[in-house]
Amino acid sequence: MKPAVQPALPDVRWAFGDVAELNSVYADRAADALADVLTSPAFGRVALVSSFGADSAVLLHMAAAIRKDAPVLFVETGWLFPETLRYAEDLSAYLGLTDVRWLRPEQAVLDAKDAKRLRWSYDPDGCCDIRKVQPLDAGLADFDLWISGRKSHQNKARATLTLFERDAARLKLNPLHDWTGAGINAYAATQQLPPHPLVADGYPSIGCSPCTSRVQPGEDPRAGRWRGWDKSECGIHKPSDDSEPVF
Template identity: 60%
Template sequence: MAEAAARALDTIDVTPFTAADAAVYEARFAGVPTQDMLAELLGGELKGRIAAVSSFGAESAVLLHMIARVDRDVPVIFTNTQKMFGETLEYRDALSEQLGLTDLRVYRPDPRILAAKDANGLRWSYDPDGCCEIRKVEPLRRALLPFDAWISGRKGFQSKTRIGIPRFEIDEGRLKLNPLADWDKARLDAYFEMHELPRHPLEADGYPSIGCKPCTSKVLPGEDPRAGRWRGWDKVECGIHLPTRPGEEPVF
């Protein structure tokens, strides 16, 4: 079966990727440890074609550490919405330095778009979807233009809309990898401890999921880990991650 999957990969176009391509990768790496999967892909057919996208949030250090163990030169994209916690920016810089990341790319909102659609900086308070679109989604689209594939840090346990996400999927013609899709909190915590990775400073203060400062609140015991994101709004994603299952609506 592995040989058949490998032969099928030979027929995959460089770009754009298709759902069939994602299925081939999913079959090829079924049961393969995460670190081994990343080593094969980042050092193989996706080398030079892929970037990692990181929020430098509460759990980001695990995936970034795994990527750095393979290739510290893999581009890491961070979208600075200009609404971030100061602690996140400090953590980003410290963690990048510790891991030896050589290609951190910071993208910001287009100032012309901000002037036209969020001149007073308060769009988050009445239209969080629109705010995410101009401050996060649009900058990321620009950042990903040179790449055929990208790496996401999503995990299935984080929210109801992420349960059962695959390791490989398609996003706007690009192959998107979710290497930690099946990792749970205990496994992440064990990895932090084993490799002595620094924690995001806000995690200990009750922020298991950290986004922009105006739209992130503390999470109470027993709540969904992402319950503090856009609290009070019918919104669970920023719009970067499109729905993969029937019944889930895009959040743009």
């Protein structure tokens, strides 16, 4: 059987205006998209963004099989569970990742806007902005495209995810956008990937400790994030029309 003919990549860089074409070129070929994004100059400077959360090992394993030196951006907000910090170190070593960049909020900003470390309790949007959105924006400044581990099954807000999307002036790739929870678990089991230690304790989605609670049977995987607030996203995933971030 002859191998499928792969479409040629352009000589010039893909840009955010090419999202529709990219989704057509790579329809049902997310693995090829990930490989090309990590290796082809046509996509410019590329980084992965990882929370080192419940499902993070799958995408990081897939990327490490292609490029262990791919930049991985990890935002250490100052409120992450100790288990997450240890997991980030242990999983990075296990996968042989060589360029994991820990991003932290500016201390001057924290002193000015969250000196008592209580902003999460009355303004979670503002807390996410200074502790996660701003550090990641700074970390992404030198990149043309970033890779996200978001999946459409996680909650209603993510139900319409596509493989490629626009993120302000950058491209974003969501190689796991159509994976199911069962598919994630099966891949992790087959590859014998170490799980985040909090998953077995009822946390299928893990963020900052004050704003993450256990999920009950029948709830969507992100129901434990910002429980009691009208909020389902931290704000790092901006809509494609360059309007205000989605919190």
